[in-house]
Amino acid sequence: MTDEGSAGRDATRFSRGGQSHETDHVTLEEPCEIRLEGEPVAVVMRTPGHDRELAAGFLYTEAIVQPGDIGTITACTEADVLNPENIVEVRLVPGVEPSRSWQRNFYAASSCGVCGKASIEAIHVATSPLSDATRFRREIITAAVPALRDAQTTFDVTGGIHAAGLFTTDGEALVVREDVGRHNAVDKVIGWAYLREILPLNGHMLVVSGRQSFEIAQKAVVAGIPLVAGVSAATSLAVDLAAESGMTLIGFLRGETFVAYTGAERVI
Numbered sequence: 001m002t003d004e005g006s007a008g009r010d011a012t013r014f015s016r017g018g019q020s021h022e023t024d025h026v027t028l029e030e031p032c033e034i035r036l037e038g039e040p041v042a043v044v045m046r047t048p049g050h051d052r053e054l055a056a057g058f059l060y061t062e063a064i065v066q067p068g069d070i071g072t073i074t075a076c077t078e079a080d081v082l083n084p085e086n087i088v089e090v091r092l093v094p095g096v097e098p099s100r101s102w103q104r105n106f107y108a109a110s111s112c113g114v115c116g117k118a119s120i121e122a123i124h125v126a127t128s129p130l131s132d133a134t135r136f137r138r139e140i141i142t143a144a145v146p147a148l149r150d151a152q153t154t155f156d157v158t159g160g161i162h163a164a165g166l167f168t169t170d171g172e173a174l175v176v177r178e179d180v181g182r183h184n185a186v187d188k189v190i191g192w193a194y195l196r197e198i199l200p201l202n203g204h205m206l207v208v209s210g211r212q213s214f215e216i217a218q219k220a221v222v223a224g225i226p227l228v229a230g231v232s233a234a235t236s237l238a239v240d241l242a243a244e245s246g247m248t249l250i251g252f253l254r255g256e257t258f259v260a261y262t263g264a265e266r267v268i
Helices: 051-061 138-150 153-158 182-195 214-222 236-245
Strands: 006-015 018-027 030-036 039-046 070-075 087-092 106-109 113-115 162-167 173-179 205-208 227-230 248-254 257-262
Touching (some): 030 051, 051 087, 051 182, 051 214, 138 205, 162 182, 214 236, 236 248
Antiparallel strands (some): 248 257
């Protein structure tokens, strides 16, 4: 079984019966340089695919651009550049200026998200508290994880990739994206919405395959998502941000049970 997000690598399998040589399928991880108006903004370690969504979601959730600011997103066409497929060029609508509040040339790693920022204050994106009063049925919330898992084609092959999915209050999965970085998967989902001009995402639920970190909660708040749920735990900063922002943050979403760290009143 093959998948665009995976690659074969030689490996040796050890078991009680001995050892054997085989080809194992691992998740692709490659750098993607995001350029804005020709200027490098960030290098993101990601799984190739849906790079236009990744760039749009990243720039939006980092408060560098606003809805409607982006004119075009294209692959690099410079002939003398090594691996141009790993460079995304973003151009803004004529007359639009990007925010200059971001720190240049920071590095985003697949394991932890954006690193190298000067302080914790620098990664707090200014947003208004969520006023969305949408409520979500318990059975819809618990059914989202199996739906997310069913859409994880690369996970079926590698067993080593994260996913994020955007769901309606009726449980419909509007989009699911996989990536080696859970924050990248979230950016791809939000970028999908950005490019379709449907932000903010009031009345929607974001479900992630791993833990809920500060960065994931922040990206969801920026996108106006009132409920974020994941199969693992949330971090302290994620819980604090969710409480400050009026977001419902759910962890340990497994089977019929889950923990609402904040915003339990949205669950019915």
